[in-house]
Amino acid sequence: MAEAGYRAIAPDLRGYGGTARPQEQEAYSIYDGVGDVIGLLDALAIEDAVLVGNDWGSTLAWSAAQARPDRIRGVAAIGVPFMDPAPLPPSSFFPQNEEALFYTLYFQQQGVAEAEFEADIALTLRKILFAASFDAGPRLPGDGTPNPFSMVSRQDGLLGPLPDPAVLPSWLSEADLQNYVAAFTASGFMGPLNYYRNLDANWRLQRAFSGRRIEVPVVYMIGQQDVGLSIPGMREIIAGMRDSVPGLRRSVFIEECGHWAPQEQPEQVNDILLEFLGELTDLP
Template structure:
């Protein structure tokens, strides 16, 4: 594996890369880094592709601007376009998980000349809602949706950075298949759900007696070191731009993703427990007319590239080969 720093969109960006051939970019989510794609980097390179996974803006060894408004999806798409320029590549297939999927959809929507195929894991392409998203999230006197919990600068940072190792152990476990089955209305602790005002996001989450089989102590140590360096502020700032993103996306009303696309989601992904999510996934062809397939990965939670690396890699490779063969 090769690691280096490149200039992307005026940002010092750390990337992990491997292999030669057609380019596949891999965009991670929250709370992850480029290390989330460790399995795909090796396998895609072995299959004849140039695989590149950046630490996204605000994460790991990539620069973290201090201003909240510099974490909009326009900034993040700009980073990926800038990365293509730094790599001196005209275009790429773009793969994302979690927040990386949101960015990948927007990149494909805005720059189909640079991103000729998109693979999104977990997060489907969605319509812009009729009102700012933070006005739609549930809130009670005792609890509020986690996206609202993340809005006030400093609040979530203080909680998540108090013990970074414990934070990552809890969140990575709780959103994985190992935490138990996910059904609408179940009470399995979920880091991406309602947050009680008296105990925060982490309070109800179990501390696993041991790490899941897909996450070694060495892998966790990599994540802990990365967040000890960057903190959580950069990643949280993505959430703090939800309403700003909604505002600019009104100018894109009616625009569709016109490049080939593949969607994957873990059967036990915590996002599927959100009411209406299955209907959103089923309606995606209206927004993504070139959607080739929607795949549900059995016995898999939110961290599909890590929990089920072979299945995810095989699906990416089938899709990428079809793009390059013109089929």
């Protein structure tokens, strides 16, 4: 983006990397994140910006565009589509049984997932990054392919069933992995997991904007093998998104790509972003 003449800013969200890590669980609501975005724009004297986000970054970008369209010029959302609040709090309908529970429920109890993930941070990152990528193989509902964002065994935890790749995939260098390891060694996983622990709180807060559409220009992209597409109804949500996102220019399914599109297919992602930014003719 910088080489194309744009000002590109890539901040760590709260709880990650070098950014502050509040201890209070409730400090990680989606609107705390929106406030951080607006605060960053204010600190840098930027009137408005295009937000680019993957997964939780997409959720943050959608919420920022909905709440503060005066400061958000456009959104490039990757992976997570725009969804209105569900009729009930999310925790009330996530599945669980005696043997396993949905990963978002597994993350709810303070300290449990932290202990599993922080026992061997390099192993944790290798397993999760690989298992959610295209390199892990085809992703079909019910095919049994290990998925880090699905049901979690009460006995084996989230990491147990996931493969540990003998060789890192081509898009993940050893140097990059060690940078991630150093960052999570410094920050731990409490902050990232607290985003999930605010799902019900977010639901309560987002009801204030229920039915409010995303009017700013939007491009949406997702890997064709993104693990999120195995969630029942996800493709239908993506197909029907224009009703709530009239600013949607297009939805792009990226070939040979899993959940980590900016890392797995950076050239395609950049091409899509540059095309989208070029359409916003008033950008500097």
